[in-house]
Each structure stands twice: as structure tokens, then as C-alpha cells.
Amino acid sequence: MKRFGGMLILLVSLLSAAPAQSGSSGNVGLKATFKASNGKVINLDLRTGILVTPRSRSSLLKDCSDKHQVCLTDNYGFAFAHFRKCNDASANDYKMLRFPPKVISALDNNDVWIVFDAAPKYLFHYAYSKGIVGIYLGPTDSFDFRSVLHDKNFQLANLDASEYRKTTSGAIAGCSE
Amino acid sequence: MTPDWEQKPTTVPYANFGNPQSLNLYAYVENNPTTVGDPDGHCADHYKDGSCKVNVDPKTGDAGAKAGKQLEGVLNKYDKAINALGDKSKFDIKDSKGNVIGSLTGKEIKAVWNGTSFTVTNQTDFNNGGGGATGGTWKRNSFSGSSNLSPGAISAYANAGSSRDENPFVGLSTMTFHELGHETHFGEALTRQYPVTPDISWPREHGASSAGSSMAGTVDAPFDCVIAGGCQ
Numbered sequence: 467m468k469r470f471g472g473m474l475i476l477l478v479s480l481l482s483a484a485p486a487q488s489g490s491s492g493n494v495g496l497k498a499t500f501k502a503s504n505g506k507v508i509n510l511d512l513r514t515g516i517l518v519t520p521r522s523r524s525s526l527l528k529d530c531s532d533k534h535q536v537c538l539t540d541n542y543g544f545a546f547a548h549f550r551k552c553n554d555a556s557a558n559d560y561k562m563l564r565f566p567p568k569v570i571s572a573l574d575n576n577d578v579w580i581v582f583d584a585a586p587k588y589l590f591h592y593a594y595s596k597g598i599v600g601i602y603l604g605p606t607d608s609f610d611f612r613s614v615l616h617d618k619n620f621q622l623a624n625l626d627a628s629e630y631r632k633t634t635s636g637a638i639a640g641c642s643e
Numbered sequence: 644m645t646p647d648w649e650q651k652p653t654t655v656p657y658a659n660f661g662n663p664q665s666l667n668l669y670a671y672v673e674n675n676p677t678t679v680g681d682p683d684g685h686c687a688d689h690y691k692d693g694s695c696k697v698n699v700d701p702k703t704g705d706a707g708a709k710a711g712k713q714l715e716g717v718l719n720k721y722d723k724a725i726n727a728l729g730d731k732s733k734f735d736i737k738d739s740k741g742n743v744i745g746s747l748t749g750k751e752i753k754a755v756w757n758g759t760s761f762t763v764t765n766q767t768d769f770n771n772g773g774g775g776a777t778g779g780t781w782k783r784n785s786f787s788g789s790s791n792l793s794p795g796a797i798s799a800y801a802n803a804g805s806s807r808d809e810n811p812f813v814g815l816s817t818m819t820f821h822e823l824g825h826e827t828h829f830g831e832a833l834t835r836q837y838p839v840t841p842d843i844s845w846p847r848e849h850g851a852s853s854a855g856s857s858m859a860g861t862v863d864a865p866f867d868c869v870i871a872g873g874c875q
Binding site: 552553554555556560568569570571572573574575576577578579594614615616617618619620621622623624641643 | 843
């Protein structure tokens with residue numbers, strides 16, 4: 467029962483992060499599936515609080531959100547945090563997140579690719595209104611995406627093979643104005 | 644925000660060839676361009692003192708105002724040098740291997756620079772056709788367009804520079820020239836070939852970065868291809 471209470475908090479926190487999307491889609495992102503080109507999937511189930519990746523059969527996510535941020539971690543190599551309000555993501559405020567991200571790349575107006583010190587083997591593709599739209603897994607379990615920061619010839623497109631793209635509707639941790 | 648199209652720039656001559664000192668680009672500010680304003684700015688929108696203006700949607704609050712000032716910092720720093728480019732100067736666009744894949748003229752660069760109105764706004768859902776990230780229209784040799792960026796996007800570029808142990812200005816400069824790269828004839832041809840859809844087209848984006856990198860190079864502005872996801 468204690469676990470159920472934690473999951474309920476997790477659910478409420480994540481849904482409140484994307485009111486526009488959850489209200490319009492009907493599918494509020496309770497369960498997100500991210501699929502790679504080779505058919506493998508990452509499942510992020512916010513109803514049960516369970517994360518399943520090809521490398522970890524399943525792990526239990528903990529909600530570390532507060533009124534300013536949406537935060538998830540399994541305390542075992544997976545971590546994510548982003549502001550509930552897009553405007554809070556000003557230059558210095560990233561440090562206020564429980565897991566301050568390192569920004570690998572940004573593109574035009576919507577997309578940013580971030581990696582967290584607490585979860586260097588994951589690279590998140592985050593779109594401001596849509597939330598997490600892609601998750602990259604490194605080629606090995608020990609791969610550190612922070613290493614690409616120092617690669618002068620790095621191209622995100624080269625990571626296509628390792629990107630798991632979100633295939634379900636509904637926003638996961640999307641920020642609002 | 645709708646760009647103020649009434650404030651179209653007019654040509655202001657920079658050099659009087661009878662006065663060689665007028666060729667010194669910074670003489671107008673007594674060789675101290677970092678502290679003195681540029682009354683003859685040529686960017687698309689201006690303050691009364693002539694410095695470059697970024698339109699800011701008041702709904703974006705303090706974050707928008709801050710982002711607007713950051714963007715103005717880039718525009719003001721290179722406005723004079725961009726407008727000093729010779730019309731017929733030709734600049735190669737190169738891919739990441741150094742192969743020439745296109746070219747820009749000084750006239751084209753100036754048209755894009757002076758014809759683009761920058762706005763900080765959250766109304767930027769370009770995939771649905773509203774707002775628009777960056778776009779415009781060429782009429783012969785003149786360009787009129789707009790580039791709408793959110794405060795979050797602008798801070799993300801600055802943070803990308805910081806994450807790479809670079810000055811945040813590197814990220815902001817990369818963002819500015821990447822967006823302008825979309826508007827060059829080279830960038831527009833790629834947009835026709837790879838239209839904007841909800842999915843990112845890397846050929847289009849990498850090409851825009853290559854054009855932006857070339858444009859930045861004409862005025863020694865920093866451009867980091869990694870920050871924009873890579874170059875062609």
C-alpha cells in the first residue's frame with residue numbers, strides 16, 4: 467500500500483507537468499513506449515512506476531518532483547529532471563534542478579538533448595511542449611554520453627541507431643508557459 | 644508578436660572613399676565598440692539609438708527580457724561587420740570534410756541579416772504552421788523574414804556552450820547564425836527538399852548549420868556545429 471501511495475504521487479506530479487497536452491489528448495501519458503529502429507523498446511509506465519529497458523529488466527521509479535520541477539529516478543542509473551514552467555529554464559536556473567542537466571545540443575525552438583551526471587548512460591531528447599520524446603542508450607552499459615561533449619565531430623544524427631523514439635501519445639514531463 | 648515591418652532598414656553608407664579613415668569599422672565609436680552604441684545599425688529592427696532590437700513578447704516575462712538582451716548582444720556585436728561585407732564577395736559553404744557544397748555572397752548575407760526580425764516568444768509551434776521558428780520570403784535580392792525563439796531555446800543554446808566549457812556566447816552566436824542559415828538560398832533549397840515536419844530533418848538542419856557556419860566565419864563569429872547537432 468505504501469508503494470501505491472508513492473505511485474499516486476508520481477502520477478499526479480507528472481500529469482500536472484503538462485496540462486495542455488493531457489487535457490486535449492485523452493491519453494495523458496500514463497504509459498510511454500519508446501521504440502528503437504531495431505524493434506527494442508523502453509517502457510516508462512507511470513501507473514506502476516516501473517521502467518523497463520533492454521538492459522534492465524525493470525526498476526522502480528521514485529518521484530522526486532516538487533512544485534518547480536518534474537523529477538524521476540530509480541536511484542540506479544536512471545534520472546531525469548526538468549522545470550514545470552519552460553521559462554524557468556534560464557541560464558543559471560538549471561542548477562536548481564535536483565539533477566542539473568548538461569546540454570549536449572539544442573535545435574531551433576523546440577528541441578534540446580540533455581544528459582545528467584546521475585544518469586550518464588542515458589541521453590534525453592526533450593521538446594518543450596511535448597516533454598521527453600526520445601531516449602538514447604549508449605552502445606555499452608558503461609557508455610557515458612558526457613563524453614560526446616568533447617567530440618568536435620559529434621553529430622546527433624549518428625546516434626539514430628541508439629535512439630528510442632516515443633511512439634505513444636501524451637506528454638511526459640512537458641513544460642508549460 | 645508580429646514583426647514591425649514599418650521599420651525596414653534603409654541603406655546607410657559606411658565608407659567615404661575620399662576619407663580612408665571611414666574604412667576603419669570601429670572609428671565611429673572611437674575604436675571602442677564594446678562600450679559605445681552604433682547609431683547606424685542595419686539589423687532589421689532598431690532602438691532609437693540605432694542599436695539592434697529584438698522584439699520580446701511581454702508574456703514571456705523576465706525570462707524573455709533576459710533572452711532578448713542576450714540575442715541583442717550577438718546582433719550588435721556583428722551588425723557593423725556584416726554590413727561592411729562587399730556585395731560581390733563570395734564565401735564558400737563547406738561540409739564537415741572541407742568539401743565545398745555551396746556559396747554565399749556578401750549581398751545575400753546582408754539581405755538575410757538586415758531582413759530578419761527576431762522575436763522572443765513562446766508562440767512558436769512551427770510544426771503546426773503557427774509562429775514559425777525562422778522563415779521569410781526572397782524578392783529578387785531582398786529578404787523579409789522573422790525568427791521566433793522561445794526563452795527556453797535561447798537559454799538551452801547558451802547552456803550548450805557552457806556544457807562544452809565554452810563561453811555561453813558561443814552557443815548564442817551559433818543559434819543566431821544557424822537560424823539565419825535556414826534563410827539563405829542554400830538553406831531554403833534544403834527546406835524545399837526536406838520540408839518541415841514534426842520529425843527533424845537532419846539534412847536540412849545540418850545544411851543550415853553549414854551555411855550558418857560560413858556566414859559566421861565572414862565576421863569571425865564563433866559557431867560550434869556540435870551545439871546545433873552537427874554540420875553537413
